[in-house]
Amino acid sequence: MEQAVGPRCHSLARQLTTGLFAWSMLSTSLLASPQLYANVSPQQSGGESSSPARTALIVTVIILLTALIGLIVRFMELRRAKIELEKLKGPSADWIETAEKMFQRSRCAGSAFCKEVVCLSLSDTFESAARRLTNIGILLKQGQALSASDIGWARDEFVSSCDGPKWSSLNSPGNKESVETKALECYAFIASKLTDATRVHQAIEDCRRWLRSQRQHLRKETVRLLLPALLRIKPQEIDLVNLYAEAIRGGRQAQPQSRDDEDISELALSRLRNVVSDLTSPTLLMLLQAGLSVAAERWDPQGFMWAETVRASLRGKCLAQTELATLAKQVSAHERFQEPAILEDGRRPEYEALISILADVRKEFGILCGVRPKNRHIATGQVPAWIDFPSTRGQTRIEGNLGNFSFTNSGWQPGAWVTPNNSESRVNNTDWQLATLTIDPNSDLRIVLECVQVLGTRLQDGHTCGFRIKFGGLTSENRSKLQDLACRFPDTR
Amino acid sequence: MNLASINQSDIAIERVIESVEPGKNGCRIWIDMFLNKTSCEPQNLLLLHRGSLRAANVTSESWLHTDDSSNGKAFSLTKRITQLHQKLEPLCVFPSACVMVGDRGYRVSNASLRLQTIVGEEHGQDIPFSLWEIGEFTSSGRQVVRVCLSMSREAFEKELGTDQTFYTYGGGMLLDKIEHEDFISYRGANAEVFRRAFLIFKSALNVIPDVFEYLLVSLESAELQWEALPLSHFLSPQIVFPEELQSNTQWFVAGTAERPRDSELDPRYDGFVVKLKHSEVWNKQWAHAATA
Numbered sequence: 084m085e086q087a088v089g090p091r092c093h094s095l096a097r098q099l100t101t102g103l104f105a106w107s108m109l110s111t112s113l114l115a116s117p118q119l120y121a122n123v124s125p126q127q128s129g130g131e132s133s134s135p136a137r138t139a140l141i142v143t144v145i146i147l148l149t150a151l152i153g154l155i156v157r158f159m160e161l162r163r164a165k166i167e168l169e170k171l172k173g174p175s176a177d178w179i180e181t182a183e184k185m186f187q188r189s190r191c192a193g194s195a196f197c198k199e200v201v202c203l204s205l206s207d208t209f210e211s212a213a214r215r216l217t218n219i220g221i222l223l224k225q226g227q228a229l230s231a232s233d234i235g236w237a238r239d240e241f242v243s244s245c246d247g248p249k250w251s252s253l254n255s256p257g258n259k260e261s262v263e264t265k266a267l268e269c270y271a272f273i274a275s276k277l278t279d280a281t282r283v284h285q286a287i288e289d290c291r292r293w294l295r296s297q298r299q300h301l302r303k304e305t306v307r308l309l310l311p312a313l314l315r316i317k318p319q320e321i322d323l324v325n326l327y328a329e330a331i332r333g334g335r336q337a338q339p340q341s342r343d344d345e346d347i348s349e350l351a352l353s354r355l356r357n358v359v360s361d362l363t364s365p366t367l368l369m370l371l372q373a374g375l376s377v378a379a380e381r382w383d384p385q386g387f388m389w390a391e392t393v394r395a396s397l398r399g400k401c402l403a404q405t406e407l408a409t410l411a412k413q414v415s416a417h418e419r420f421q422e423p424a425i426l427e428d429g430r431r432p433e434y435e436a437l438i439s440i441l442a443d444v445r446k447e448f449g450i451l452c453g454v455r456p457k458n459r460h461i462a463t464g465q466v467p468a469w470i471d472f473p474s475t476r477g478q479t480r481i482e483g484n485l486g487n488f489s490f491t492n493s494g495w496q497p498g499a500w501v502t503p504n505n506s507e508s509r510v511n512n513t514d515w516q517l518a519t520l521t522i523d524p525n526s527d528l529r530i531v532l533e534c535v536q537v538l539g540t541r542l543q544d545g546h547t548c549g550f551r552i553k554f555g556g557l558t559s560e561n562r563s564k565l566q567d568l569a570c571r572f573p574d575t576r
Numbered sequence: 577m578n579l580a581s582i583n584q585s586d587i588a589i590e591r592v593i594e595s596v597e598p599g600k601n602g603c604r605i606w607i608d609m610f611l612n613k614t615s616c617e618p619q620n621l622l623l624l625h626r627g628s629l630r631a632a633n634v635t636s637e638s639w640l641h642t643d644d645s646s647n648g649k650a651f652s653l654t655k656r657i658t659q660l661h662q663k664l665e666p667l668c669v670f671p672s673a674c675v676m677v678g679d680r681g682y683r684v685s686n687a688s689l690r691l692q693t694i695v696g697e698e699h700g701q702d703i704p705f706s707l708w709e710i711g712e713f714t715s716s717g718r719q720v721v722r723v724c725l726s727m728s729r730e731a732f733e734k735e736l737g738t739d740q741t742f743y744t745y746g747g748g749m750l751l752d753k754i755e756h757e758d759f760i761s762y763r764g765a766n767a768e769v770f771r772r773a774f775l776i777f778k779s780a781l782n783v784i785p786d787v788f789e790y791l792l793v794s795l796e797s798a799e800l801q802w803e804a805l806p807l808s809h810f811l812s813p814q815i816v817f818p819e820e821l822q823s824n825t826q827w828f829v830a831g832t833a834e835r836p837r838d839s840e841l842d843p844r845y846d847g848f849v850v851k852l853k854h855s856e857v858w859n860k861q862w863a864h865a866a867t868a
Contacts, residue, residue, distance in 0.1 A: 210815055257815050264813050271809070308809050346805055346851070353807040353849055383757075384743055384849075391752055432757040439756075 209257030216244060216265035220272060234276055241270040242289060245301060260300045267304045271312035286313055287323050294334050299343045306330045306347050311354040315361040324366050327351060328373040348377050352388035359396045367396060368406040372413065379417060382433040390436040397443050411444040422500065426487055460488055462572035468501050470537055470550060471519040485522055490565035499552040520552055530564045577607060578750050580622040580780035586615040587713065589783045591677065595653055595791040596744065598802055598852065603732045605725040606653055610682050612718045620711030624777050626754060627735065628703045629725040633691045638722040639675055639684040649795050656793065659818045660827055675720050682720040689721060695773040704758035707773050740854040747847030751778065790850060792826040800824045801855050808848040
């Protein structure tokens with residue numbers, strides 16, 4: 084790279100000299116040319132009027148020449164300073180400061196020259212390496228139009244900084260993490276300039292390599308900085324989308340396995356919120372599905388971040404109707420699968436977030452309904468209850484215990500949850516069935532609710548089963564009895 | 577932490593430095609606001625933070641060098657910030673109640689600045705948020721204010737939970753967290769008061785600083801027992817140059833004077849999250865990784 088410095092400087096000098104020469108020639112010819120005024124008649128111009136025009140032209144030419152001379156002087160000054168900088172080469176306390184000043188001064192001289200100065204910078208410590216990368220970043224951000232070779236050069240710089248082949252020669256102050264971060268910040272910036280397909284695939288491969296690396300800082304910074312930047316500009320790259328889904332799962336094929344994996348998952352989920360509007364609807368759905376499986380495992384904070392992403396998607400109308408319906412179906416299934424544990428007080432934010440998302444999705448479909456009310460009343464102690472299913476061969480009864488129930492008609496349809504005494508009880512988990520629910524804590528408070536709808540449900544652990552019950556309508560007498568029941572078996576969560 | 581202005585804004589927050597100091601007895605959060613007021617109209621600011629905290633105006637002891645202040649924690653933080661800034665944008669404290677950041681001069685706000693609690697300050701209570709009004713800013717020009725928020729040990733331990741992790745939120749993320757999670761979990765009697773206060777804050781003009789600095793510091797011990805992991809991409813970790821600060825300070829900056837809030841990278845800035853982990857957890861993590 085340094086070999087290229089000399090010819091570039093000469094090239095710039097040549098361009099400036101040629102420009103100056105051209106201007107001089109042009110101005111001389113203009114001043115000498117009588118044709119310039121040939122179309123102006125003496126009557127129109129008043130005879131002597133060519134003189135002010137000529138003066139104005141001379142002044143313009145002088146200003147231009149002065150500006151050009153100023154540029155040449157500045158260039159020569161920078162060139163001299165650069166030679167001084169080269170003489171200083173070698174580990175020196177003054178090196179960083181001198182290079183910094185040089186860089187600041189060279190910024191106005193254009194990106195090519197600036198790049199030359201950056202290339203001259205030494206990286207004898209982690210600190211200077213990080214600073215050098217910061218300068219490359221500033222240089223890139225200043226560049227109006229970056230050539231393919233500039234991007235290639237910068238990418239190689241960033242990759243070698245992350246892969247760290249020269250780290251053994253670097254010392255403190257600073258650390259290799261700071262070098263990785265700066266390199267990835269810059270790499271994320273040039274992501275938007277990657278138009279060449281080969282470069283894009285290289286970047287995806289870089290992401291894959293670093294996400295699967297053993298170096299935890301590099302893994303995390305890749306997910307925080309580079310991966311979302313690439314996803315924003317190349318949302319159609321299926322490899323990249325799969326890689327992002329992998330990051331949401333903590334960089335694993337299934338679920339996060341360690342605390343570092345959890346960090347990766349949180350980073351991917353929190354950053355997804357910023358890129359939803361850049362993604363296609365099917366891609367976004369795929370990533371939200373990956374997020375839901377992680378959120379189901381750990382709501383705080385992954386679930387909150389997932390819910391934030393869904394809210395941002397709904398606000399931005401980033402999901403098409405088909406994907407919205409699929410998402411709603413899965414959220415609903417997840418919520419149902421988690422009952423009754425999700426009704427526990429500790430999981431209240433999770434429950435509320437899921438049902439508010441469902442209500443928002445329904446709104447998108449034009450279905451206006453109230454948000455499901457907060458937790459049902461969870462009875463403390465044993466409350467015997469049984470469900471009678473009508474059958475052609477007589478009544479079929481399932482005996483159990485009332486887990487939770489609601490007693491108001493506001494908002495969502497009121498209902499209950501009954502856990503059977505016999506775990507082998509018949510569980511029809513496909514259809515809602517009409518039945519009669521009897522709650523009988525003792526003889527003086529028996530509540531009989533006829534025509535309730537019942538759905539057998541097997542919980543996530545695969546063993547526990549229970550019955551979801553929808554009350555339909557409640558008579559005032561039954562509502563009053565349920566309120567009485569709530570007082571006798573208070574909710575002590 | 578979020579800031580909002582009550583009236584139409586003629587007040588710009590040019591820089592906020594949020595310094596978090598977790599400790600055995602709870603957590604202190606120091607907030608330095610470098611603001612620029614363009615008119616003489618009286619103006620108030622709203623400051624909101626999750627949870628139950630106590631607030632105090634510590635501007636004088638932080639930014640005015642007196643015999644009383646020089647040994648205090650507040651001034652020690654100021655010294656640290658000054659040291660950190662040596663190689664970024666120089667920050668100098670002058671005896672004439674003036675602070676220079678780069679080429680901008682800020683007057684140290686007078687001690688009469690009122691800090692009124694709107695809701696919160698119920699120490700140890702589990703509440704969704706605390707809200708204060710700071711004012712009145714009457715004179716125009718640039719000035720600096722520091723507020724110290726203290727979280728009790730009980731409240732901090734509750735925040736940490738079994739994972740020994742602590743999340744700090746800002747911007748839209750913070751408001752969503754309060755609205756969608758903290759309100760729902762809140763079982764206190766005066767929920768309606770908090771809802772009203774929250775609406776006041778949301779209807780005020782949200783103020784986003786041009787430059788945001790986040791510091792994780794230990795002012796007492798030589799070694800920081802915590803690690804910070806920014807989840808937002810615009811928080812850029814900075815190299816801590818002074819050797820004596822390398823083990824007890826972590827520093828992140830969003831935006832610079834020339835490049836505010838990374839706007840060219842992501843114009844959709846709407847909040848940040850930083851995850852703080854107790855280093856014991858990290859140590860275990862590393863040990864586990866090594867064994868594996």
